[in-house]
Amino acid sequence: MSTLFTIGRHLFRYRAAIAATAFVFLVIGATPRNSIAGHAAMALGLAIRIWGAGYLGSDARRRELHGEYVISNKPFRFLKHPLYVGNLFLVVGVLILYNPPRWMGVLYVGLFLIIYSTILLTELDYLKGKPVREGRYRLKNLKGELSTWFVLMFIYLLYFLLRVFKNG
Numbered sequence: 001m002s003t004l005f006t007i008g009r010h011l012f013r014y015r016a017a018i019a020a021t022a023f024v025f026l027v028i029g030a031t032p033r034n035s036i037a038g039h040a041a042m043a044l045g046l047a048i049r050i051w052g053a054g055y056l057g058s059d060a061r062r063r064e065l066h067g068e069y070v071i072s073n074k075p076f077r078f079l080k081h082p083l084y085v086g087n088l089f090l091v092v093g094v095l096i097l098y099n100p101p102r103w104m105g106v107l108y109v110g111l112f113l114i115i116y117s118t119i120l121l122t123e124l125d126y127l128k129g130k131p132v133r134e135g136r137y138r139l140k141n142l143k144g145e146l147s148t149w150f151v152l153m154f155i156y157l158l159y160f161l162l163r164v165f166k167n168g
């Protein structure tokens with residue numbers, strides 16, 4: 001296994017901890033503002049995640065790479081990695097709303113692209129040779145997305161509190 005894939009597996013395993021750590025620093029540098037674009041980006045990101053997760057199910061929530069097959073239809077046909085695309089919109093939306101210094105926003109988007117490109121390449125290598133099949137959207141597959149909803153509720157709660165305390 002190459003070094004890139006070893007790094008990719010570690011990034012996959014610790015992606016939530018990396019995001020949480022980055023969020024703490026974002027909050028420190030935040031000057032929250034109300035922005036329709038920020039709310040819209042977050043809504044789009046969440047919608048894309050729900051669309052993809054309905055086909056993917058709990059495999060997306062594991063800490064280790066897992067999958068018995070490659071899903072080839074609906075969101076995976078158009079986006080290949082809809083949860084990651086959704087995450088990108090969520091990150092951009094949070095950055096717009098929290099309004100950190102510009103250098104921090106650029107740094108975060110750059111780090112996101114590097115981290116998720118590495119994870120994506122690692123996943124592609126892992127899934128190489130796995131059978132391809134069409135998935136079915138199931139509401140029960142969204143159970144794992146509850147944690148996304150809780151994280152977003154926390155992000156919005158903190159956003160509103162910061163707007164009250166920092167903006168008067």
